[in-house]
Amino acid sequence: MSETRTSKKRSKSMVACLLAFAAATAADAPVVPEAAAGVTVTPAPATPAAASVLTARGEPRAVPRLPATEAEALRRAIDEARALDPRPFLTTAKLVDDAPATHARSRGRRAPVGLFLSKLGRDAGLPILERLAFDPPRDETASVVRRDLVEAVGLLRDTRAVPVLAAILEDETEDAETTRTAAEALARIGTDEAAAHLLTALDDARGERERAIVAGIGECRHLRVTEELARRLRSTTDDDLARAAARSLGRAGNAWAWRTLADRQEESRIRTTAARALVEAYVHHDGDVRVAASNALMVVDAPETPALIEEARRRATPAQRDALDALAMRFARNPTRLR
Amino acid sequence: MPRGARSTFVLALGLGLGACASDDGSGVRATPVVDLRADSNRDGEVRFDESDANKTEWNATVGAVFLANIDDDAQRCPRTFDDAKIALCNDAADDVVNGPDDALDLARLRTRPWPEAPPGTVGRVRVAPAAAKRLVRLFKRTGPGPTDFEAIDEESMFSAREIAAGIELAIEAKDIVRDRDAWDGYVDVTFSVTTRAKTHAEDTVRLRVAPVLTFHHLLPAEIVWMADNSAPSFQVTKEDIEASSIAAGVGPVRLLDVSDQWAQDYFEAAFMSMPAEGGRQHVIRVNYRSANMIGRTEEGVRLRPSGRVVFRMRGKDVAGVQEFDPDHGIAMDDLDSLGNFETVPPYEKDGVSFPFGRLLRGSTRAFYPDKRFMKMLDAQGLQPPIEIDTSWLFIGHVDETVSFVKAPTPRGWMLLVASPRLAEQMLEDAVRAGAGDTPMFVGKKWLDDATGHEVPAEATIAEVLADTQVMQASAEAAAEIDAQLEILKHELGLTEDEIIEVPFLHGIYRGMSIAYQPAMVNALYVSDTRLAAPDPHGPVIGGKDVFKAALEERLAAIGITVDWVEDWDAFHRFQGEVHCASNVTRRIPEARWWESGR
Known part of the structure; x- marks a missing residue:
């Protein structure tokens, strides 16, 4: 019993240490306070509908709850990348838009769309993050395609994805499979920061959420x-x-x-x-x-x-x-x- | 009285023996001749000699058989019903004999003529157990024509004249056995006769409805099926599979009336049979529809639409069967696909024989196929299922890791099993031999052509061996497959020299395992001597693809040629290979299930 307590204490202390770098942003308020559904990041989506995706149960879900500074930095990086070369954005968009059809064609109706996206290489990192953070899929397969996006940034080991993935991981309203996928993506990125987020999320997780994080964390x-x-x-x-x-x-x-x-x-x-x-x-x-x-x-x-x-x-x-x-x-x- | 016969003769007690109680006024009671016969000796005929006299035993040597008459001989069933109704239409759905072919699906019983049956004598027939009453229908012949039958029930009464002439009965089951706890498939048919003097006698014969059996790989292929899909990449695969099928003497690929390219997954060919004249079998082929669900609506469950093909295939001596649990977890739906359903060939272990083999499915405590479907399979009784863990696979099918081929060994067949370890070994050996820069997957792409964005799949051996995901997944797959093998060795008594390793590496997606290289074990065994397998696009060293060579060499040793099939674009990229792309109807086995003792 005492060993358990000690381990937990150590773990918390390490989390604090690893997250020290983020102290400056710890007090960042979300940009747009919203109701119970959560908080959206800026810039505001083009339409109210774009502010959410559907959960596995068909309910509206907020896009990841990013701190304002993180959201702004990510948006800037995306805009700059698009200005430099729009092609990865177009290719990514096509793959994402085609994803429902790709899934439908696949054995088990589950294609490795995230794997396909990751094969586009690092140039696809920001286009994928844009879809994940600001312009998520919205049709009836949205939750599946969203997990494809999460999987893809993990496979790319794109450290720019950590804040977005952490936001998804920490959202306790996410379904277990999305939580597992986000945990796995962070685990693959594998930085100290990613590990800290994983341990923090695991700290209070119980039941299905705990199983999901544990299942995803092995590659860290x-x-x-x-x-x-x-x-x-x-x-x-x-x-x-x-x-x-x-x-x-x-x-x-x-x-x-x-x-x-x-x-x-x-x-x-x-x-x-x-x-x-x-x-x-x-x-x-x-x-x-x-x-x-x-x-x-x-x-x-x-x-x-x-x-x-x-x-x-x-x-x-x-x-x-x-x-x-x-x-x-x-x-x-x-x-x-x-x- | 012959062994097993169960005729009873009962004097109506309480009646006096005076003339008024006799049947003809002579004061002498008539002794009813009550002898009901079925084809208990299984020679296709019903006789009144000793051959069919053992009527109430049912074992490996004696016992009559009848069929679930669920085909659609006259093709009367519409094809556009919803999922709930479409399965209900078949020849047993009504109480008429729908043509001469339908009459052939009925097993016959006869009563021995009793020419002396006195006027006023009546007969009846009843079935037991109670559970069988609603699942079994009896007819009596009413005329000389092939369809001159009339449905009867326990209220129906035979006249003295009919009893005197002898009555021809026919029996059908309205359904296959789906739950042995509800009905085990045995039925006792009792014919009773009562004279006007209340002298009563009865006789019983036992029958068993034929189980549905699936085909194993040692049975010759008769039809190779694929979907009707016009995608160019699909056509490439189809051409190669068809070439193999033609070379094997099976003939051109037959197209299913659906475009769903995963032909292995939505139906499983099977059959049921009963003895026919001349030592033949009368067979109804059965196609199981997979219990795959694509969702739920307020109206109920939505099954995978392509599974309806089993009802479009329904016709003369061909039936379709569906069974599903509407509450089965949709997250486990992949396990309901029938790529997760193979039939281990016949074998014997520790004195126990499985002449029709055994079913093989991926299933664990927490991750399992539709339980009602499984219960139905189990209820057939002759091919008890073996379960292995496929929960670590992204798709979760047994055909991703194992297959079976004929072999000139005492067992008569060998197991093909995926071997990431062998693949890793081969690539490490290549690096040691200085071939680490040799490319794999030359000319192949990862992305769908529709994106217009070409991402080459090509990678050198050294790059593949340095891929963390591939190495991680392959090591895991090696351990998981070894655990599957432990179960198969235990159940089947397989030895190491009865196992052929098929090398390919695994990758990982959503935390689960998928074939990284084309999975050569996911192949179509099209004849005793030909296996159609996916082209591995392996490294070419010394002028040959080392992965092709590895499989060719191993199979040549047991007389099998490999036909290579290009399936990368249409199937491999979408988690399937040649076996997934196809389905096979095989020849009805010569072995008679009723002789199995099961």
Whole structure:
């Protein structure tokens, strides 16, 4: 229990530290106060209808609640980019406008439109942000296409998107899938600022919102984030949350992914932290949580895993020992390891 | 009395034995001849000798069969009803025999003639259990013509003259078994006779309605189906699939009456059968409509419109079936597509035989296909489902990771399984061999042509191996597929040498896995010796595409040639490949389901 408290305190203190840079804007009032639906950013949309998109339930939703200075800076950057080269804006617009048809054509009626958008490259970053922040899709597939936009800026790892994504993440009225997508986009951007926003949002999240953030956060390969995931995996009694946390720990410690990264300073500690929590989860859960923990341990492929299994085995019940033996055998022939 | 026969003869107690109680005034009671027969020995005929005398047992060697008469032999059903009504029209929807073909779908029963039946004798027929009463219809023959039948029920009465001549009955089920808790498909038909003297006797025969069975890959393809879609990129794929189909001797692709290009997903071909004369089977083909929903309105659920094709295909000896739970979570709807429905070929493990194979679906505790549809599949009883976890896949279908092909092995078939690990190994080996700059996906684009904005998909091997998303997703896929394999090995008894790894890497979208390279495992097994697989557009090293070569080499070892299909533009970019693009109707198996003991 005390460990939990300590971890939470540490996490909050780190959040404060990481967000220090934003102190100047912390008191920024939203530009246009609105009613309960939230606050829109400036400039005002061309029509009142443009001020909102539809939620998954078909209800109006405000565009992201950006601080005024952030909104103005983003607008300026967009205007300058358009003046310099309007083509990425036109291409992006066409892709976004075509998105409902693209989805309709796709298997499962869900196309990777965000992936397509990201393939346009960094030049598409501001055009996508413009649609996301100021001119969101408005038809009946708006919530789906909006998630495509969120996904795209995450795939582009465009740091200019952080304020917009953070605003979406922090909006507790967003549906779970949008929250998860925003968390994942921030996780991919992966800056200290993005990590801070993720931890802040996770701090008070409960239920479906907590599961959504936990599910999206795995690609944020910061030790603090991994430790928070490990803490939640240890403490939760919610199987769905445990499964999401196990998967995200696998993602954080994913050995194949780490091989592609330039900055690998925290790799070893993250993979070890993930592996330790996953072995514990494997012991204390069964069913699909245990399977998720086992799969995550395979992708993390931490060298310490056999020792962690052996350590767990010493304290295990006979049934747990049998399960741990099976895990040890699986790890010995790890399906992710090249032969 | 023969084993299993269950004739009863009851003297009406309480009546005196005086002349007034006799049937002919002689003072002697007539003993009713009550013998109801069906085709219990399954030779397609109903006889009164010993061959059909074992009437109330139902097992692998004895027991009569009848069909759910839900085809539309005379093609009377309109095609424009709404989703609720369209499935209700079929030959069993009314109580008339709709032509000679319809009459052939009825299983026959006969009563042994009792020429001495005294005047005033009456007969009746009833069915049990109670649950079967509303699902089974009986007819009696009324004349010599092929359609001279009249529907009867428990109130209907046979005259002494009919009883004397012997009565021909016919039986149909009005529906397939959908819920074994409600009705398990068995029915006991009882024929009873009562004389004027209240002497009563009855006889019972047991029948079972045929289950609906799906086709596995070892059965020869008879028709390869694709959607009727005019998009140029679709046509490219269609031409290649058609060429493979023709080369395999199956013939040109048949077009469905829909443009939805994902032909694998909205229907599943199946069949049901009963014994016919000469050792043949009388078959009604069945096409399941997927339980896919596209939304809800105030009027109710909106099912995927293309699924209606099963009712447009309905006709002589062809039926369409739909089943869905209107409350099924739409977020899990992808699992209802029938790409998430394969049939494992026949096998035996630990002395338990599955002669028609088993169903394979992606399903977990929290993420599962429509439960009513699953219950219906389970109710058929012969192909118990195996469930694997596909929740980590963006689309979530079993055909994204596994397939089955014939092989000259004791089992007779092998499993094809996606292998991101092998793909990674091959690319790492290429880098070590100095081929890291070799491009993949040459000439391919990511974006739809409609944007007019060309974004090349081309990437070198080294670039692919440096792609964090691809590497992350591929490692995850390797672990997840391994977990799927563990289940399949456990259920099927597969050994490592019965598994063929099919190399391709995965990517990630919305936190879930999608094929990054064309998924060669998502292929059309068009004949014993031909597999139509998506062109992987892999790196060409030493003059050959190493991914093509890897699959060709593995399949050549078991006598299978790969036909390469160009599907990048129409399918790969939209999360599907060749298997998703097609559907197959296969030959009815020679094996008789009623001999399976299930």
